[in-house]
Amino acid sequence: MDGRQWLDGYQHRLADLTSRADRARAAIAGVEGTAASADGAVTVTVVPGGALRRLVLAERSEGLSRVQLAALVVETAARARAEADRLVAEAVAPLLEA
Structure with missing residues (x-):
């Protein structure tokens, strides 16, 4: 192989690598993870990396103490982040093959 062929x-x-990177960016651009607490008091939506996008506190959250509510928000946000991470991995997996 000469230098020109190698180049x-x-x-x-x-x-090809640039094309794959562009497709990966496009695939994850709109990804969000959403989770709701088991009792439905809290619903959290995050973007990949965990930044909070939306927090919904249902009426039943009013019966919780501040400590309980804070713990429930943190727990639910962690589950939402795991969902966002799963969706990102699912979106880019075909682009990382070969």
Whole structure:
């Protein structure tokens, strides 16, 4: 293989990698994870990485103490983040193969 062939192959691999990265970014752009507490008092939506997008406190949350409510929000947010992480992995898995 001469230098020109090597360079052509390298440029082809680089273009493929760039294309895969662009598709991966597009695949995860709208991903959110949502989870609700078992009692329905709290619903949390996060983006990948865990940043809070939406927090909904149902009427039944009013019967909880502040400590209970805070713990429920943290627990539910962790489950929402796990869901977001799962969706990201699912979205990019086909792009990481080969």
